[in-house]
Amino acid sequence: MPGMQPPNGAPETPDGVQIDLISAGRMSNLRTMEKIRTILDSVHDGNIVILEDGLSPDEESKLIEVTMSEISPDGFTGIEIETYPKPSNDGGLFNRLMGKGSDNDNKLTVIGPANRIETLHKDENLISALVTRR
Amino acid sequence: MGLLTELRSSISRVTSKLFAPDQGPKRIGIYGPPNAGKTTLANRIARDWTGDAIGPESHVPHETRRARRKENVEIERNGKSVTIDIVDTPGVTTKVDYKEFLEHDIEKEDAVRRSREATEGVAEAMHWLREDVDGVIYVLDSAADPFTQVNTMLIGIIESKDLPVLIFANKTDLEESSVQQIANAFPQHETVPLSALEGDNMDEVYDKIAEYFG
Ligand SMILES: Nc1nc2c(ncn2[C@@H]2O[C@H](COP(=O)(O)OP(=O)(O)OP(=O)(O)O)[C@@H](O)[C@H]2O)c(=O)[nH]1
Ligand SMILES: [Mg+2]
Numbered sequence: 206m207p208g209m210q211p212p213n214g215a216p217e218t219p220d221g222v223q224i225d226l227i228s229a230g231r232m233s234n235l236r237t238m239e240k241i242r243t244i245l246d247s248v249h250d251g252n253i254v255i256l257e258d259g260l261s262p263d264e265e266s267k268l269i270e271v272t273m274s275e276i277s278p279d280g281f282t283g284i285e286i287e288t289y290p291k292p293s294n295d296g297g298l299f300n301r302l303m304g305k306g307s308d309n310d311n312k313l314t315v316i317g318p319a320n321r322i323e324t325l326h327k328d329e330n331l332i333s334a335l336v337t338r339r
Numbered sequence: 340m341g342l343l344t345e346l347r348s349s350i351s352r353v354t355s356k357l358f359a360p361d362q363g364p365k366r367i368g369i370y371g372p373p374n375a376g377k378t379t380l381a382n383r384i385a386r387d388w389t390g391d392a393i394g395p396e397s398h399v400p401h402e403t404r405r406a407r408r409k410e411n412v413e414i415e416r417n418g419k420s421v422t423i424d425i426v427d428t429p430g431v432t433t434k435v436d437y438k439e440f441l442e443h444d445i446e447k448e449d450a451v452r453r454s455r456e457a458t459e460g461v462a463e464a465m466h467w468l469r470e471d472v473d474g475v476i477y478v479l480d481s482a483a484d485p486f487t488q489v490n491t492m493l494i495g496i497i498e499s500k501d502l503p504v505l506i507f508a509n510k511t512d513l514e515e516s517s518v519q520q521i522a523n524a525f526p527q528h529e530t531v532p533l534s535a536l537e538g539d540n541m542d543e544v545y546d547k548i549a550e551y552f553g
Contacts, residue, residue: 263496270461270465272434273458273462274462284433284434285434319436
């Protein structure tokens with residue numbers, strides 16, 4: 206599968222890349238800072254986070270701010286963040302994984318550690334590739 | 340004017356400033372990705388109307404690492420004058436790696452310091468955007484791809500605050516420049532082409548600033 210290997214220099218993990226799917230339902234119970242912590246804790250662990258529901262503009266603004274405060278030399282270098290159109294509503298694997306949680310936007314938000322997601326983020330088929338792997 | 344009247348009028352000027360903050364100049368934040376030409380633009384505006392500059396410009400990204408302010412910039416348009424405070428902000432990004440500075444012949448110690456300042460500066464700029472600006476000039480390099488996640492997020496944040504915003508398609512002097520591509524990326528906003536470096540189209544720039552932020 207192209208693009209699934211960690212970029213050169215990134216630490217090898219047995220699974221290559223771990224994906225953390227966060228459903229709309231799980232996020233809707235959290236406050237802004239709890240959401241940001243959930244995302245960044247997972248990203249700090251080297252995971253790629255897929256949010257079924259995007260963040261609000263205010264949450265995005267705070268996510269950038271908190272991300273900045275956690276960057277350190279030779280450690281965390283920040284995040285890559287991209288949005289993708291949701292896979293169509295055809296009862297595919299993604300929909301089975303997520304259930305029928307959300308309909309308020311048709312975008313998925315993908316967030317990952319900047320030093321690992323770089324090779325992935327330009328691939329428009331990223332979502333299906335990642336979800337299939339799980 | 341007698342001494343007393345002069346004193347009284349200057350006191351009332353001071354107190355009206357103290358007690359009516361809404362009447363002060365609007366604070367216009369200059370935002371955009373690193374290297375778009377924000378400081379070059381801020382310096383040009385400041386030089387044109389106040390005579391001095393705001394801060395250093397450089398091809399090294401994250402040259403601006405602290406928001407810098409120039410207060411009471413009085414711009415004259417069609418016999419009217421508009422006074423604004425200009426805030427030049429660090430280029431917004433979601434990642435900073437000090438190793439990128441090493442490519443610009445900067446020593447490691449300096450690179451680490453610059454990246455720490457850059458992260459603090461970006462955090463501060465986000466904070467300003469949420470609380471302390473009254474309008475935004477969003478500067479883009481018209482020779483670069485505008486369809487980035489950072490641009491989309493920033494414009495979304497600005498829109499959610501209902502702030503007046505102008506998109507500046509900078510660097511029109513470059514051959515690869517495409518103002519149309521910038522306008523297509525953000526069709527809901529007005530795009531103004533310019534070259535901050537060459538000073539091209541500054542008349543329209545000031546017309547629009549007066550129209551949007553006056
Ligand atoms: N050709 C061309 N170059 C420009 C123009 N405006 C700025 N530049 C150049 O672009 C580079 C970055 O300019 P700055 O004004 O420092 O950019 P900035 O947006 O303030 O960058 P940061 O502070 O790092 O976020 C410098 O080398 C400028 O000379 C322009 O209109 N045309
Ligand atoms: Mg600058």
